[in-house]
Amino acid sequence: MQPLKRLTSRTVVIASTDIDTDQIIPARFLTTTSKEGLGKQLFADWRYQEDGSPKREFVLNRPEARGAQILVAGRNFGCGSSREHAPWALLDYGFRAVISTEIADIFRGNALKNGFLPIVVDEQTSQWLLHQPGTELDIDLEAMRLTLATGASISIALEPFARHCLLNGLDEFAYLRSKLEDIESFEAAHG
Amino acid sequence: MTLRTLFDKVWSAHEVVAETRDTPAVLYVDLHLVHEVTTPQAFSMLRRHGLPVRRPDRTLATMDHSTPTQSAQVFGSVPIKVDAAARQVRQMEENAAEFGIELFDMYDARRGIVHIIGPELGCTQPGMTIVCGDSHTSTHGAFGALAFGIGTTEVGHVFATQALLQRKPKSLAINVEGQLRPGVTAKDLILAIIGQIGVSGGTGYVVEYRGSTVRALSMHERMTVCNMSIEAGARAGMIAPDEVTYEYLRGKPRAPRGQDWEAAEARWRSFVTDPEARFDASIDVDAERIEPMITYGTNPGMVLPISAVVPHKKGDEVFDKAMRYMGFHSGEAMLGKAVNVVFIGSCTNGRLEDLQAAARILKGRKVAPGVHLLIVPGSQQIKRQAETSGLADIFKEAGADWRESGCSMCLGMNGDTVAAGLYSVSTSNRNFEGRQGKGARTLLASPLTAAASAIKGSVADPRELL
Numbered sequence: 001m002q003p004l005k006r007l008t009s010r011t012v013v014i015a016s017t018d019i020d021t022d023q024i025i026p027a028r029f030l031t032t033t034s035k036e037g038l039g040k041q042l043f044a045d046w047r048y049q050e051d052g053s054p055k056r057e058f059v060l061n062r063p064e065a066r067g068a069q070i071l072v073a074g075r076n077f078g079c080g081s082s083r084e085h086a087p088w089a090l091l092d093y094g095f096r097a098v099i100s101t102e103i104a105d106i107f108r109g110n111a112l113k114n115g116f117l118p119i120v121v122d123e124q125t126s127q128w129l130l131h132q133p134g135t136e137l138d139i140d141l142e143a144m145r146l147t148l149a150t151g152a153s154i155s156i157a158l159e160p161f162a163r164h165c166l167l168n169g170l171d172e173f174a175y176l177r178s179k180l181e182d183i184e185s186f187e188a189a190h191g
Numbered sequence: 192m193t194l195r196t197l198f199d200k201v202w203s204a205h206e207v208v209a210e211t212r213d214t215p216a217v218l219y220v221d222l223h224l225v226h227e228v229t230t231p232q233a234f235s236m237l238r239r240h241g242l243p244v245r246r247p248d249r250t251l252a253t254m255d256h257s258t259p260t261q262s263a264q265v266f267g268s269v270p271i272k273v274d275a276a277a278r279q280v281r282q283m284e285e286n287a288a289e290f291g292i293e294l295f296d297m298y299d300a301r302r303g304i305v306h307i308i309g310p311e312l313g314c315t316q317p318g319m320t321i322v323c324g325d326s327h328t329s330t331h332g333a334f335g336a337l338a339f340g341i342g343t344t345e346v347g348h349v350f351a352t353q354a355l356l357q358r359k360p361k362s363l364a365i366n367v368e369g370q371l372r373p374g375v376t377a378k379d380l381i382l383a384i385i386g387q388i389g390v391s392g393g394t395g396y397v398v399e400y401r402g403s404t405v406r407a408l409s410m411h412e413r414m415t416v417c418n419m420s421i422e423a424g425a426r427a428g429m430i431a432p433d434e435v436t437y438e439y440l441r442g443k444p445r446a447p448r449g450q451d452w453e454a455a456e457a458r459w460r461s462f463v464t465d466p467e468a469r470f471d472a473s474i475d476v477d478a479e480r481i482e483p484m485i486t487y488g489t490n491p492g493m494v495l496p497i498s499a500v501v502p503h504k505k506g507d508e509v510f511d512k513a514m515r516y517m518g519f520h521s522g523e524a525m526l527g528k529a530v531n532v533v534f535i536g537s538c539t540n541g542r543l544e545d546l547q548a549a550a551r552i553l554k555g556r557k558v559a560p561g562v563h564l565l566i567v568p569g570s571q572q573i574k575r576q577a578e579t580s581g582l583a584d585i586f587k588e589a590g591a592d593w594r595e596s597g598c599s600m601c602l603g604m605n606g607d608t609v610a611a612g613l614y615s616v617s618t619s620n621r622n623f624e625g626r627q628g629k630g631a632r633t634l635l636a637s638p639l640t641a642a643a644s645a646i647k648g649s650v651a652d653p654r655e656l657l
Contacts, residue, residue, distance in 0.1 A: 017509050018390055018490050022623040027602040031257055033231035033282050045625045074509070076391040079424060079490075080623060082326040082340035083229065090380055102545030105360070105426050106326060110342035159358060161214050173344075176352050179217045181207055183354050186207040186219055 001115050003169035006140050007096050009069035012059055013133040014043075019073055020080035021107065025089045027081075030060030038085055060093075064134050069096040072129045076100070078107025078118075087111040095141060100144075112162040113172060118157055119146065120138045141167055194468035198362050198397045199432050201337040201462060202489065205320045207354055215356040221319040222561040223349045225252035225292065225306045227283035228604070233347035234286040242291040246353045250289050251314060252294040254280055255304045257604045260567050260594035265297055273606045282458075290350075295618050303570020303596045306538040307328040310414065311572055313443025317432035317459035322349060325622065327421040327538045333413035334440075335432035335462045336396070340421065360426055361471035365398035367404035369479035373656035376548065377412035378540060378618065378637035380404070382421040382484035382494045384476055390492040393425025399464060402429050404478040411544040418539045419620050422491040459567070483653060485525055486622045486635040488513040493622075497640065497652050498581030500524050516624055517614075525650050528634075531613040533564045533645035534636050536626040537601040540618035541569025546577050546637040550585045551644035552656050558590035559648025565592045565607065569598040591645075603628045616644040 029041045045057050054061040071090070077100040078086060085111050090098070097117035108118045117139065119130070128148070129135065138147040139156070141163060147153040159165075165172055195203075198289070202218070210216035223246075230252075237244065257276035275653075280297065287294035287556055295302040301312065309315040314368065319337035322328060324346045331338035339527035341355065348355055358409065365384060371377075385392075398420050400413075412471045413430045419514025420428030437456055440446045449456040455507050482496035493513060493552055495501070499595070503521040504510040514520060519528075535549050558564045566586050568574040577583045586593050600607040601619035609615040618641050619626075624634035639653035646656065 012223055015508070015514065018492075020490065020621075020623045022602075022621065022626050026625050026629070028629075029602050030228050031273065031279050033279060034235075035232050045629055076394070076424070079390055080326065080421075080621060081323060082342055084232075084324075084344060085341035099421075102394060104391070104424060105394055106340055106421075108340065110344065113342065113344040121571065149494060158210060158563075159215070159354070164213070172356055173348060173351070176217065176348055176356055177352070180352060182217060183219065183446050190219075 001169050001171055004096070004115055004117070004166045005142055006139045007069060007117065007191050008136070009096070010067070010134050010136055011070045011072045011129065012065045013072045013130055014059060015074050016078045017074035018079055021078060021083050021086040022065070024078070024086040025083065029084055030083060035088045037092060038089035039094065042089040044094045059093070067094070069094060070137055070139070071095050071098045073098055073100045074100045074130070076104060079104040082106045084110045084114070086131055087114045087116045091116050099126070099129060102173045112159065115166060120144065121154065121156070127155055194465040196362050197335060197399055197429055197462055197470045198337065198347050198463045199274055199468070201290060201320065202359055204318065205337070209570060210261045210358060211509070215358050218321050218355050218357045219320060220349050220355060221249060221491055222309070222314060223319045223453045224309055224321065224323035224328070225250060225346070226256055226305050226323070226325065226513055227254045227279045228256040230286065230454070231279065231354060232347055233350055234290065235349055235630070236347040237290065237388065238353070244292055244350045247291045247293070248348070250292050251352060252283065252292050253302055253308055254283055254295070254297065254505070256602065258297065258597045259605050260575065260597050260599050260607055262595055263596045265595045268344060277425055282419045300571050300575070303572065304538045304541060304598055306574070307541060307569035309616050310334065311570055313440055313446030316440065316446065316455070317436060318462040322355065325461035327418050329425070330414050330418040330538055331427040332417040332420065332427050333410060334436055335429060335459070337427055337429065339427040342547050356370045360397045361395055363393060363398045363425065364470040364473035365400050365476060367400065367402040367476040367478050368474060369477055370405055370407070371478050371481065374639060375481050375483055376503055376637040376655055377415040378641060379406055379481055380478065380486040381416045382486070382491065382635065383481045385423045385491050386484070386494040387421065387476065388423050388474060390422060390490050391535065393420060393423035396425050398425045398428040398549045399470070400428060405430055406433065409544065410435060413490050414542070415539055419491065432459050467610060483640050485531050485640060485650060486633070487517065487519055488515055488526060489624050490633060494635070495525060495651070497525060500647060526652060529614065530562060530616050530644050530649055532609050532615040533562060533641050534567070534600040534615055534617040534619060535565070535641050536567030536569065536599055538598070539620045540638050541567065541573070543576050545618065546582050549638040549642040550582045552639060552646065552653060553589040553591065556646045558645045562645055562648050563592065564590065564645040565594065565600055567594045568580045570596045595616050600627055601628060607609040609633070616641045616650065
C-alpha cells in the first residue's frame, strides 16, 4: 500500500443520514469476482436513470464534483451489509475519505484496510461541512488535524494501528502473519 | 476475581495476543463460514501470496446469495439465468476444490443459507468465535457464540492465519422483560428494539439480549433476534446458552457426542454473564407492550406497531425522501395498504418454525388475486422437512410459489426481485432503497404478518386470522 500522510481536496456533500452499503453499491453488482472498476457503479441507483443516463440533479454528476476526493455525508455512513465492495467502489471512483458524525463499524474497518479514511467529526463541524459543499479541506494524518478553508483546525482520531499502517504504507496482513507463532502456540494450548 | 460478561469471557478465551494502546488484539477464529459473494477476491489474495487456507478443517463453504431458487436452474436442466451469478457459483466450486475447503455445492442436500446451516448442522456452538463475510453472521450469537460479519480483506486474513486483528467493542445489555402477546413474534421484538434504539444505537457495541422474555424464546426465535443486531448497528448480538440451547444442539450431526458432549456442555455452562457484571451501557424493553410491527420507511428503524399511522416529521428531509420513495404520507394507516409481493424466507425468518407459523395462517386459505407469495426455505434440509410434513402442500394449495433454498428476494442477487414501484411485505432484514430490486418498496414484518398480508392482499394484522 502507498503511504498516506496528507490529503488535500475539495469536498462533495451527500447530506442523507444512514447511507447504507446497498446505496453505495447495490447488491446486483456484487456478482463480480474482482475489486476493479466498481467506481462506475458507485451510488448507481441515485446516479443513473433507468436507461443508464446520468441523473443531472445528483451531485456526483455535476461538474463541481469532478476530482473531489473527500465525501461529506450525514450521520451513520456505511451501515448495513459487510460488503467491502463499498470502499472499493468509493476508492475506484476517486474518493479517499468520508467525513460524518458516525460511521458504521464494519464499513470503517473495511475502509481502513484499503487506505480509505473514515473521519468522524463533531455535530457542529459536520453541520458546517454539510452546508459548505466544495470547500477545500486538509487532512493531516501526522498531526491528526482537519483544517478548514477558514483556517480553523480540529483534531481528529483514527485507530492508532490503522494510522501507523497508513502513514508507513504498511499492510495489516504482514503484521498479522508475524504473529503466526503465537497463533500456533494458542492452537497447541487449546486443542 | 473481576466479574465478566458472556462477551468478555468468549473474547478473552480467544485472545491470542491482547490489545495494547498501539496494536489491536489478535483474536482466534474457531469457525469461518464462507459463501460465494464475498470470497473470490480473498482467494485471489492467497494466490498472490502463494498461501494455502491454513485451517480448512475450521472452514465451511456454501452457496446462497447468488444461487437460483428455481429447481430447474439449481439442478442443471436449464442454465442459471444470471450469467455473472453462474460465474460466481463456478468460481466458488473451483476455489473450494483448489484450496481443499468443504463446500456444499448446488446438488448437496446440506446446502442452504450460511447462517441457517451452521446451527442446523451443529457447527455453531456456545463460546465459539465465528466469522463470515456477511453482516448477518450475528445470527450465531443466539448460541452464546461471538459471531460477526467481516469484509473480504479480513476473510483473506482468516484464510491465511485463522485469526483477525480486532479492537474489543463495548458491551450493551438489552434487558427484555414480560411475556410476548399472542400473534407477537421474535421478529416483532427485534423490530421494536431497533425502533427504540435506532439504526446506529448499537454502533461500537456487542449486544447481550437478557431477561425473562429472552430466556423464554426458542432457538429459532433467538436466532431471529440476534440476526438483526446489525440493523441496530451492533457488530454482534449474543444470548447466553441454557437448556434450550443444549436441547437444540444435542444429536445435531456435527455437535459433540458421548463423553465429548459431557465435556463440551460443562465448558459451555461457564459462558454466562457473572451476576453483577457491568456492561458499558444497558437499556430496558417491555415485551408486553409490543404489537406486531411493520416498517414504513427505508431503514429498519422506521418501524411502527401495525395498527399505527405513518408519523409526522416536519422538516425532516431524510424522512421526506423515504416517504417519496415509499409513496407513503404522514397520517396514513399501514393496515389496508395494498401489497403486490410477499416474501417469506431469508436468514432472519427462513427456518422451519417460520414456515410453520406462516402455514398457520395460510392453511385452507387462498393468496389474494394478483399477489405473488414467494416462499423460500432457508436450507435444502428445511425444504425436505416442509415437504414431508405437509407444509409445502399447504403453501401450494394456498397459491404460493415454493422454491429451492437461498437468500433469494432478501437482496435479489439471483434474479428473484421485486419490480420498481411495487410493494413487498418481506420477512427479511433490510428495507433499504432498492434492496429487493431497483425501485422496490419493502415492508419488513414477521412470517405471521407476511402470510396474513398475502391472504388479504394488503397489510394485515395476523391476529385477525389466527
